[in-house]
Amino acid sequence: MKVFVIGSGGREHALTWALKQSPQVTQLFSATSNAGISRLTAGAEVTAGDVNSIADFAAREKIDLVVIGPEQPLVEGLADALALRGVAAFGPTQAAARLEGSKVFSKEFMARHGVPTARYVVVETAEEAFQAVSDGSFGFPVVIKADGLAAGKGVIIAGDEAEARQGIQNLMVERKLGEAGARLLIEEALIGREVSYLVFSDGKDYAAMPVAQDHKRAFDGDRGPNTGGMGAFSTPGLLDAALETRIVREIVEPSLAGARADGFPFRGVLYCGLMLTPDGPQALEYNVRFGDPETQAILRRLDSDFAELAFAVARGELGKTKPRWSEDVTTCVVLASAGYPGNYATGKTIHGLEEAAQVESVVVFHAGTRFNASGEVETAGGRVLGVTARAANLNEATAKAYEAVGKIQFEGMQHRRDIGVK
16 A cells, blocks of 8 residues: 655654554555654655645555645545545545634534534624623633634633733734634633543544543643643543443534534544533543554554555545554644743754653654754754653553653653643
């Protein structure tokens, strides 16, 4: 099987690593300078960000399966372009990708199909937004979300009115995230434990993945700004059976049934970001692909063939295969550049990667890296590495991950020291 992986981050390195384990995969392609991915793949000559260029390459090279990691090409219709050329795609159609591409579309979908979620209002102007946070209807903290794609940076949890007004100013007036802030959602803040619940779906059948818990805030103790994710862990027992049954019945199944009813059967990975509140599970958001860094933690627990599974999803044949998951625990610690999620410098040489990889049961996934002119690996992004360990229990997995973290150095390296503690 010839497989083309789309994307360049830590999630895509984990996907590539998992595909590389399959005896069915004879060739792997990518179009990225990510040092971890490029070591495992052949280069694909495509125009970055051009879905037709990617689809034409896949057809020309007789690619059997294209695994689409990030949300942007899905929202832009890459799966549709591949389908037109007869190439199997692991990822949803453009119509289904609206569940992530527009927070407003997503919320209205939830309301239409009875999926429990926070109270909200859609605002079209800054004046409406200022009114919504000052009239007392949502209280504080209040959640402010950019409507469009924002690379994990479009959610603000404002503790008071001043912070809320500044967030609105940044998103809607100054457009610091571009057109993503043209419309906003103002939502009540849900209180509880946040978890990520992911399922494979082929449009008819679905199969759940192990639950992972992400750590979004930049600093220890869940302080600081929201990021794309500073670490994650996955362990049996994060959900009891009764709670998981509620999640499936009240959120997952209505969401998949709603997609079919609305004319876009969902094929790929549906990520349900959830808050476990005293009143039961509620949906925070959908993503239409694997999360990052949840992917790193989840795929390290997969004991069956990921290529076979992804191909079955793409062909609508998920019912013919059954993923096998380990009872082991995984912990992923993200190493980031100084200043992330704000401004940060790149081009810092990374030391200790080989030593870290020698720690038992550790895999170091590359997120923002590249080779420099001397052939050394250097930083090339905000999130740089995802140091991921697998062990029999959470304490052991976390200890191994941090042991490996201690062997890696680059100028300005920052990370949380409490991943897997809560």
